[in-house]
Amino acid sequence: MAKIxxxxxxxxxxxxxxxxxxxxxxxxxxxxxxxxxxxxxxLREFPGDPNEDKVVHDVNVILEDPEIxxxxxxxxxxxxxxTFSKKxxxxxxxVCTSNKELVANHGAELIALAEKNxxxxxxxxxxxxxxxxxxxxxxxxxxxxxVEISGILNGTTNYILTKMEREGARFEDAxxxxxxxxxAERNPEADVEGYDACRKIAILSSLMSGKTVxxxxxxxEGITAVTPADFSYAAKLNMTIKLLAMAKEKEDxxxxxxxxxxxxxxxxxxxxxxxxxxxxxxxxxxxxxxYYGRGAGKLPTASAVVGDVVECARNFGExxxxxxxxxxxxLKDFSSAKGRFFVRVNKVxxxxxxELFGSVEKIYLENYPEEFGFMSGEMxxxxxxxxxxxxxxxxxxxxxxx
Amino acid sequence: MAKIxxxxxxxxxxxxxxxxxxxxxxxxxxxxxxxxxxxxxxLREFPGDPNEDKVVHDVNVILEDPEIxxxxxxxxxxxxxxTFSKKxxxxxxxVCTSNKELVANHGAELIALAEKNxxxxxxxxxxxxxxxxxxxxxxxxxxxxxVEISGILNGTTNYILTKMEREGARFEDAxxxxxxxxxAERNPEADVEGYDACRKIAILSSLMSGKTVxxxxxxxEGITAVTPADFSYAAKLNMTIKLLAMAKEKEDxxxxxxxxxxxxxxxxxxxxxxxxxxxxxxxxxxxxxxYYGRGAGKLPTASAVVGDVVECARNFGExxxxxxxxxxxxLKDFSSAKGRFFVRVNKVxxxxxxELFGSVEKIYLENYPEEFGFMSGEMxxxxxxxxxxxxxxxxxxxxxxx
Numbered sequence: 084m085a086k087i088x089x090x091x092x093x094x095x096x097x098x099x100x101x102x103x104x105x106x107x108x109x110x111x112x113x114x115x116x117x118x119x120x121x122x123x124x125x126l127r128e129f130p131g132d133p134n135e136d137k138v139v140h141d142v143n144v145i146l147e148d149p150e151i152x153x154x155x156x157x158x159x160x161x162x163x164x165x166t167f168s169k170k171x172x173x174x175x176x177x178v179c180t181s182n183k184e185l186v187a188n189h190g191a192e193l194i195a196l197a198e199k200n201x202x203x204x205x206x207x208x209x210x211x212x213x214x215x216x217x218x219x220x221x222x223x224x225x226x227x228x229x230v231e232i233s234g235i236l237n238g239t240t241n242y243i244l245t246k247m248e249r250e251g252a253r254f255e256d257a258x259x260x261x262x263x264x265x266x267a268e269r270n271p272e273a274d275v276e277g278y279d280a281c282r283k284i285a286i287l288s289s290l291m292s293g294k295t296v297x298x299x300x301x302x303x304e305g306i307t308a309v310t311p312a313d314f315s316y317a318a319k320l321n322m323t324i325k326l327l328a329m330a331k332e333k334e335d336x337x338x339x340x341x342x343x344x345x346x347x348x349x350x351x352x353x354x355x356x357x358x359x360x361x362x363x364x365x366x367x368x369x370x371x372x373x374y375y376g377r378g379a380g381k382l383p384t385a386s387a388v389v390g391d392v393v394e395c396a397r398n399f400g401e402x403x404x405x406x407x408x409x410x411x412x413x414l415k416d417f418s419s420a421k422g423r424f425f426v427r428v429n430k431v432x433x434x435x436x437x438e439l440f441g442s443v444e445k446i447y448l449e450n451y452p453e454e455f456g457f458m459s460g461e462m463x464x465x466x467x468x469x470x471x472x473x474x475x476x477x478x479x480x481x482x483x484x485x
Numbered sequence: 486m487a488k489i490x491x492x493x494x495x496x497x498x499x500x501x502x503x504x505x506x507x508x509x510x511x512x513x514x515x516x517x518x519x520x521x522x523x524x525x526x527x528l529r530e531f532p533g534d535p536n537e538d539k540v541v542h543d544v545n546v547i548l549e550d551p552e553i554x555x556x557x558x559x560x561x562x563x564x565x566x567x568t569f570s571k572k573x574x575x576x577x578x579x580v581c582t583s584n585k586e587l588v589a590n591h592g593a594e595l596i597a598l599a600e601k602n603x604x605x606x607x608x609x610x611x612x613x614x615x616x617x618x619x620x621x622x623x624x625x626x627x628x629x630x631x632v633e634i635s636g637i638l639n640g641t642t643n644y645i646l647t648k649m650e651r652e653g654a655r656f657e658d659a660x661x662x663x664x665x666x667x668x669a670e671r672n673p674e675a676d677v678e679g680y681d682a683c684r685k686i687a688i689l690s691s692l693m694s695g696k697t698v699x700x701x702x703x704x705x706e707g708i709t710a711v712t713p714a715d716f717s718y719a720a721k722l723n724m725t726i727k728l729l730a731m732a733k734e735k736e737d738x739x740x741x742x743x744x745x746x747x748x749x750x751x752x753x754x755x756x757x758x759x760x761x762x763x764x765x766x767x768x769x770x771x772x773x774x775x776y777y778g779r780g781a782g783k784l785p786t787a788s789a790v791v792g793d794v795v796e797c798a799r800n801f802g803e804x805x806x807x808x809x810x811x812x813x814x815x816l817k818d819f820s821s822a823k824g825r826f827f828v829r830v831n832k833v834x835x836x837x838x839x840e841l842f843g844s845v846e847k848i849y850l851e852n853y854p855e856e857f858g859f860m861s862g863e864m865x866x867x868x869x870x871x872x873x874x875x876x877x878x879x880x881x882x883x884x885x886x887x
Contacts (some may be wrong), residue, residue, distance in 0.1 A: 087624075102628050104769045113627050113808065207625065213623035213771040222624065223609065223617035226504050226791030227516050310519065351777060354756040359773075368504045368784040369615040371761075374754060374773030375768075386771045390626030396805055404799060 085114060088122040088145040090167055091158030092129060092138070095181045095208070098385025100134055101156050101390075105281070114396040121151060146170050153395045155388050156180040165189055172196045172204060179391035181208035181384050187282040187298045190289060191409040200401045203390035204445070207401075210283045211236060211360045213383025214376035214458040215390070221289050221405050226390045227366030229291045231485070233329040236283040238358035238378040239267045239274035240306050244343075245356040248323055251311050266358055276305035277341040281330040288330035288339050292408040296330070296339060302417035304342040308376065313345075313481055315448055316425065316456045321348050324481060325355070336415045345425050348485040375483045423483040427456045429476030439470045454478055486517060489797045490524040490547040490856045492569055493560030494531060494540070497583045497610070499788025501557050501794075502536055506713050512791065516740055516798040523553060526634060539803025555797045557790050558582040574598045581793035583610035589684040589700045592691060592810040603640040605885045607805075608794035610694070612685045614763045616778035622692050623807050629768030631693045632753060635731040636833070636885070638685040639781040640678035640760035641669045647758045650725055653713050668760055678707035679743040682730040689764070690732035690741050695808040698732070698741060704819035706744040715747075715883055717850055718827065718858045723750050726781050726883060727757070738817040747827050748886040766876075801821050825885040829858045831878030841872045856880055 089096045100120055101352055103110065111117055122145050123129075130379045142163075145151055154171045156162045156178050168178045170195060180186065186193075186209045197204040207217045211234070220229070235241050246257035258275065259265035273279045285298035285323050293314050317324050322345045330339040346353050351373050355361040360378025365371050377383035394403065426438045430453055433445075443457040454476075459467070471477050491498045495671050502522055505512060513519055524855050525531075525539045542566075547553055556573045558580050560566045564633050566587050570580045574595060582588065588611045599606040609619045610648075613636070622631070637643050641663055648659040660677065663669035663844070675681045687700035708728050719726050723749045732741040759761040762780025767773050779785035796805065830838045832855055835847075845859040856878075873879050 104533075105770060106628060106630050109630055110628060113806065115806075213768075214774055215621040218625040219617040219621055222796060223620040223792050224788075226508060226512060226788045228508050228511055317592045349758075351756055353731075354753055366615075366788065368507060370778075370779045370785055372616055372778030374774075374776060377772045380772075382770040383772055386626075386628045391627050393627035394624060404515065404517075412564035432853065 084119060085152060086119050086121040086150045086391060087153040087155060088124065088151050089120060089155045089157060090124045090142070090164070091156070092123045092125040093312065093391060094381045095384050095388065096123070096155065096157035096236055098381035099157060100235070102115065102382060102385045102389045103320060110393060116396060118396065121148070121182055132396060142167050142223050143250050147176055147327055151176055153177045153392050156175060156182055156391065159184065161185055161188060163218065167399055168193055168204070169196060172200055172202060175200045175202050176216050177202040177395040178367070179205045179395060181388055181477070183209040183279070183282045183331070187285045190238065190286060191295045191407045192309050194405050194407055201400050201402055203398065203403050206386035207391050207403065208284070208384045209284050211362055211374065211376065212378040212380060213386050214360060214362065214374050214378065215387070216362045216374050217290070218375065223370065224364065224465055227369050230332045231330070231365040232287050232291055233323055233327050233352070234287070235352055235355050236328045236362070237278040237326060238360055239271065240353065241360070242266050242358045243275070244306060244309065244324055245327065247309065247311060248314050251314070254307060254309060254391050260285065270472070273339055275307055277303045277326060280326060280341045281308050284328035284339055285343060288337065290363060291332070292401065292412045294410045295413045296337065296409050296412050296414065300414045302340040304343070307341050308479065309343050310420045312427070312451055312480065314448060316348060316427070316446060319448065320445055322346060323348065325350070325352055325415060325485055327484065333415060335394050337412050338362065338415045338417070338420050340396035340417055340420070343481055344484040345481050350484065399424045418463065420464050421461055421485060423461050424459045424467055425483055426459055426480045427454050427478035428474055429454050432474050432476030435474055439473060457485060486519045486521060487554060488521050488523040488552045489527065489794060490555045491522060491559060492544070492566070493558070494525045494527040494529070494557065496783045497786045498525070498559035498700060499555065499663065501782035501790050502560060504787045504791045512795060518877065519765050519796060520798065521567045523550070534548060536548070541785055544569050546671065547578055553578055554801060555579045555581065555794050557768060557794065558584055558844060559790065560584065561586065563590060570584040570595055570606070571598060572672055574602055574604060577602045577604050579605040579607070579797035581607045581790050583790055583798060585611040585681070585684045585688065587619040589687045592688060593697045593809045596807050596809055602731070603802050603804055605800065605805050607796060607798050608688070608854065609793050610786045610789035612688050612780060613764055613776065613778065614780040615788050616762060616776050616780065618689070618764045618776050620774065621756055621774055622689070626766065626768060629764055629771050632734045633732070633767040634686070634693055634764060635729050635754070636686065636689070637727055637757050637762050638682040638761055638765035639676055639728060639729045640782065643757065643762070644760045644833050645677070646708060646711065646728065649713060650716050653716070655713060656709060656711060667841060677709055678732065679705045681730060682743045683848070686732055686741055686743060688732035691809050692747065693732055694772060694814045695738055696812045696814045698739065698812050698814050698816065702816045704744070708745050709883065713883070714829070714853050715881065717852060718829070718848060719747055721848055724748060724756050725750065728755055729886065731756070733871065739814050740817045740819070741821050741838065742819055742822070744870050744884055745887040746884050752886065779855050793869070820865065822864055822866050823885060824866070825863050826869055826882045827858060827885055828861055828862045828882045829856050829880035830876055831856050831880060834876050834878030837876055868873050
């Protein structure tokens with residue numbers, strides 16, 4: 084019998100118990116064993132909950148129980164999750180987590196610790212919720228040199244941007260609706276400023292490079308400055324705006340960024356709406372591939388955690404390969420990144436814009452009579468900033484996805 | 486050192502050698518071993534080819550060489566691939582295949598044989614080319630009860646339908662262009678009649694049910710009857726037409742079909758164009774997910790084969806779980822399947838159509854003045870056929886994806 088513990092009985096943790104209950108017979112067939120949730124660690128009590136008798140308040144009860152072979156860490160945050168995970172792995176107990184922050188901060192170290200102790204540190208649920216992306220990268224795309232990952236990795240911001248596109252809503256109003264519906268937190272900073280997507284692309288780009296991408300080095304820009312006017316221009320161009328988290332292998336190193344991008348409607352990411360997430364992966368022989376699904380939510384995320392539990396149960400005493408070393412990748416300076424920009428400028432500066440950006444097609448919208456927009460040619464971020472500084476009538480810019 | 490053989494040095498087989506050469510250092514890092522293509526089995530010689538000295542004409546050279554632990558079967562067709570695969574597995578050599586026909590015909594038997602001989606029969610490349618779908622189903626979506634799979638599984642027909650949608654082309658002309666570009670074979674029957682997609686959905690629905698879905702029992706309808714007029718109606722309805730291969734778990738059994746469907750532009754499959762493939766998977770706790778990529782082509786397909794080689798090399802002497810038993814699933818009779826239909830009828834029969842289908846909104850197109858179209862309510866296939874028989878002015882029908 085496989086006995087497991089759940090650390091943190093919040094949304095995802097209670098979802099783990101629910102997914103196991105719902106699909107128990109199928110799961111047990113797949114692991115060729117029975118599966119029991121023996122403990123739930125939480126500070127709270129859960130009177131009336133079907134699992135109330137499993138709740139413990141001392142993690143050592145779990146760590147010291149030799150029957151427990153797998154631990155689901157669904158607490159979130161760095162501590163005490165980090166300490167608990169380390170102790171579990173040191174005791175040879177596999178850890179399956181949805182904790183993107185901890186994985187982004189200490190993934191390589193915890194994987195190495197798992198390898199040393201012949202167990203596993205699995206984190207399918209930490210990126211893209213229910214979308215299988217970690218395991219495809221680790222065990223399916225293994226003939227590939229992955230050269231680009233770009234994803235819609237945050238459901239809250241995608242919901243807001245979809246709302247803005249479809250209804251012409253302002254950011255503030257779309258955010259409020261997302262909060263009312265429970266898609267956005269009361270303090271929405273981690274989502275709308277791109278911090279959440281940044282942790283996730285740090286994880287994916289670490290797997291891509293095999294080394295550690297420090298999320299603090301990733302250029303990160305949120306969606307708070309995106310306006311209905313931007314969407315009006317995008318519509319005119321048969322494009323839309325998405326918060327993309329990207330990592331690319333360039334000839335001279337890796338580049339990573341989180342920012343709103345204008346993308347054509349032909350891009351498969353353009354059709355990813357509402358709270359859905361998608362990860363686009365380009366390999367050197369595979370070409371383009373994409374993985375799409377519910378990027379968050381209780382059951383989808385829990386399903387990914389339980390999928391990891393199945394992998395651990397099928398591979399007791401064996402460490403599954405995951406190439407992610409502790410050594411840091413040095414990212415290329417984002418100011419050297421080349422790209423094109425959609426730029427909005429006040430008409431007073433039209434001559435100057437012509438001088439700086441050359442002959443570009445201009446777009447004029449009836450609703451915004453004081454300004455115009457255009458797509459720039461290719462230039463580095465630094466070059467763009469330098470031109471922008473010379474435009475007193477500069478309104479805004481959004482990067483164009485190549 | 487992992488030594489492998491390639492059976493069949495055609496498009497995919499030579500791609501396998503090329504992918505290994507291209508990404509050798511990464512692949513060897515992932516398997517923690519060196520990897521060598523020792524033999525290539527083919528009837529032909531390949532003078533001037535970098536691998537010409539590896540070509541053998543007798544499969545026994547490979548089967549009897551104890552150094553060979555993994556065989557890539559990229560011959561296609563049932564025989565001699567079936568006999569060779571069986572002999573290889575009996576000798577404890579893992580087989581990685583792109584051969585959908587053989588997998589659809591004998592998948593369960595070959596998996597059982599692999600399990601018995603502590604090796605693997607892997608077939609990621611048999612469905613969706615380079616798209617990881619088999620491994621996600623076998624080792625990621627393992628907490629799920631998969632209740633629906635629907636996919637665009639044939640690149641040739643998707644190319645043709647995309648062409649028809651975008652350019653108003655007739656089927657015959659779009660097919661000819663696909664043939665000229667090498668996307669369709671001179672004898673296109675297997676693609677355009679849906680037989681290829683049928684084999685692939687048989688494989689996926691077998692993995693979904695854990696038993697064998699006999700492809701011969703799957704209702705299969707190709708795209709040869711789809712016309713520019715159908716696309717005109719679809720455009721009017723903000724929909725498009727795709728050849729879908731579907732399998733669903735119903736309360737009273739499984740249902741499977743291959744047929745052209747009208748789908749809304751909101752459906753993520755609607756944005757899958759040209760030769761791209763996509764597989765949509767719905768799980769009972771995960772909800773919707775989708776896997777997208779190049780469904781065919783030399784290198785994408787070869788990449789999937791080599792990904793399987795990596796799995797085998799990482800798991801020598803160990804059988805990876807794949808729940809697919811030989812016992813047949815009895816599919817529900819397709820005539821009992823419920824759905825809605827887009828119907829075109831000659832105006833002479835308008836009164837009769839009203840009588841049979843009730844108050845439905847009719848669509849009239851200027852270019853087709855003699856007829857009208859409408860979306861029916863929900864009914865079984867049998868009920869529809871019965872109504873259709875009473876319409877002397879019946880023109881055509883396309884199923885609507887729910």
